[in-house]
Amino acid sequence: MIDFTIVDLSRLQFAATAMYHFIFVPLTLGLSILVAIMESVYVMSGNPVWRRMTLFWGTLFGINFAMGVATGIVMEFQFGMNWSYYSHYVGDVFGAPLAIEGLMAFFMEATFIGLFFFGWDRLSKVAHLAVTWLVALGANFSALWILIANGWMQNPVGSVFNPDTMRMEITDFIAVIFNPVAQAKFVHTVSAGYVAGSMFVMAVSAFFLLRGRHRELARRSMVVAASFGLASALSVVVLGDESGYVATEHQKMKIAAIEAMWETEPAPAGLTLFALPGKDGNRYEVKVPWVLGLITTRSLNKELPGIRTLVEHAEVRIRNGIQASASLDAIRKDPNDKAAREAFAKQWPDLGYALLLKRYRADIQNATPEEIQRAALDTVPGVAPLFWSFRVMVALGFYFIAFFGLAFLMSCRHRLGENRAFLRVALWSLPLPWVAIEAGWLVAEYGRQPWAIEGVLPTFYAASGLTLTDLVISLGFFLALYTSLLIVMIFLMVKTIRKGPSEHSVLDDAPAGAGTLPEPALARTPR
Template sequence: MINETLVELSRWQFAITALFHFLFVPLTIGMTWILVIMESVYVMTGREIYRDMTKFWGKLFGINFAIGVTTGLTMEFQFGTNWAYYSHYVGDVFGAPLAIEGLMAFFLESTLVGMFFLSWDRLSKRQHLMVTFFMAIGTNLSALWILIANAWMQNPVGSEFNYQTMRMEMTSFSEIVFNPVAQVKFIHTVSAGYVAGSMFVLGISSYYLLKGRDIAFAKRSFSVAAGFGLASVLSVILLGDESGYEVGDVQKVKLAAIEAEWETEPAPAAFTLIGLPDSENRHTDYAIKIPYALGIIATRSLDKEVLGIADLQALSLEKIRLGIVAYKYLVLLRNDQRSAENIALFEKYKQYLGYGLLLKRYTENVVDATEEQIQAAARDTIPPVAPLFFSFRIMVACGIAMLLIFALSFYYNAKRQITEKRWLLRAALYGIPLPWIAIETGWFVAEFGRQPWAISEVLPTFLATSNLAVSDVLISMIGFIIFYTILAVIEFWLMFKFARLGPSSLHTGRYHFERNTQPSPGMHSHI
């Protein structure tokens, strides 16, 4: 039987390590392009201040990058250590994008990151810019392949189950690469990273402006961040809307849960702006609704219905019944009763096999499931609504707040009034956590909303784990928590220290904290 504690702990460990890892990834993704922009200006204009900007923001990028690499190792290892059945069951499909990520992207990014920091004196200006540029390309390609892998978990295209090898196998590589979910997710996620990078630079630059330090340096950094940030935040919101459409298309349950749409409404459905979802009674209290909005977002039409939770659960029930049939024939085939008839019947029903497997939580043999167990499995196909409903709204609220900050920053910066708008500078500084809150809640919605599946409609999460002892996972999880806490403390301490110190940390003698001690002649000449 399934050990529920083991499953819970494995999920917690994965969630903790993944959410922690993704505190650092977005900044890496976003900062690489900001560094490319700054260094390009340096190469084009030859003005030293832009090289200093590249080096200083690069320093902060480096502090973040080290821990991003470190925590990324865990993500790769964990598929093998804690999700061994997952690795076996879908490795034929899922392993490929991960390996391609290493070969095509991560190698490039990591090989060049060392060069970015240490080759300033050994490469020509243009060569160094190319290093920075390809480092950014590597980082973004890395995100692409990881999201192709993730999108396959959400929408497993280009593959089918093979009863002889007892696993999912690839049938079309191009379908996996051009998975519509992957395309939308990629743009949405990297743009979110660009927003995080921009917010980071914008906020810290605002801090210098508020303090009246290194004004020329801070203003230029602010401009880059405001422009890049505004473009990126618009892209995030547009592509977020597009992923709403994709979710509506392929992950109807997730959409219904996010919207707390308990019953199918007549088209076009209204969008619940806010309310209090009540899972017991399947009702949302105090709901404020925007007419037509959900229908338009999810179906791009005014006449198509968005299915509600009750109807979706009824559909699941039917699929579970067919899944039992699929499972029955799978057992026969696994026991070498491979008559043409058994094979044909299995092939006919195998698309529902995943639904049959949902019953493994209640009965080992699946085929002897009682009506009660089938009903319970159908209820399991609906993830808890309230956490998804609220996370999604927090994400959107952060997105809108950031849109305002970037738009105003861009506007006042263009009008050259930014230093007078201290309230805006303060908003930008204290707004630094916003992209992280949005990103973490966004991932929560994507992955928690996928439950109860590890691979949508193919492999239930509770089956995907390794057969470990509960104590094994408990010990490793405690280890991760302790280790990650220490790493986080060190990282934040260094980050704050160097952010406060500012460009003076470059020891060029040209910036605020060095002026009193070692004034260098002509230090303003280049500004």
């Protein structure tokens, strides 16, 4: 029988390292674009303050990037360490985008970030600007391939189970790349990163203005962040709607759990603003009629199935999966059994549902109706955590639109930075994008449970056969290591921000007509 203590600790370890890692990723995505915008203005205008801005924010970007690399590398090793059967079962598909990310995106980003910091006195302005944009492009490409891999976990297209190798294998790599779930997740995730980067620039600039320091740099930085942040916040909401629509097509149980919708409602379904979800139904519901149906189905006549209806569908798929398991056994006994192969070719998409029965018995083909019903109920993720996490994320999304909208309006009136109350709000809003982002990942990943690969591989079936001691030691080590890295990152960030950019660039002091200036020291000094 499955040892669920081992499974839960493996999940906790991966969740902890992933959520630590994703503290750094959004800021890398957001700051990379903002730094590139600032250097673009410097190249076009020649105003040295924009160069100091590029160097200062670029230094903070570099600190964050280094910590992101350190925390991200460990995650990939966990697939072989904690999730060995997952790696065996779907490694042919899942490993391909991860390999491309490492070979194409990460090395591109890592190479050009070196040129960004050490190429100021070796490259022309335009060449260095190209390097900066390539760093930003590499960061976004890296996110693209990671999210293609993650999107396949949510919607396993372009692949098939091979009964001879007992593994999932790619049949259409183009379908994997252009998976609608992956594409929706990518644009939504990077937009959230842009919001985080913009809020970071706004908050640090507000800190400078409240202290009366570096006012020229801070005001210009806030103008850039306000404009970019407003566009990004609007994109997050619009693209989040698209992500929800795609999830309705491919992950109906996740949508039903997010809305705590236990019963199928007449179309179009209402949107629940507030409720206290419970297994027997919800209390104190406050609903807006029609809105959920319009958002998720984009129609007035399509029903959105409730949790209990989807559990009934899961029972049907489990029974079909039992037949697939029987056909698979026949193929393994006689690889030349054409009838079994033909039957399995039609039945294999439900094989994963039959594997849910492994929680209750090894010989799944002899499962009782009660065991089938229990396995079907396991397809329901935790409703209350999903319900509230989603609402926290959405509420913060609308807050960001209001915040950046006000900032943009103030910048148009040349009053950005004058209102101290707004500056305090900006400073204290710094952690909110990360709260929204972590809540969003909780919805995405916890909402997929009990699946490691949606409909294909149950999470408990994907785990390695580690001992409790192994997991306790590794979990404690990773938590200590990641916490230490986070503390180091915060210390370095705070130290750099307190020091601030140099009041005068070397360019400011250069006499007219002076040639190329030596800049090794300039490249080392945050500006």
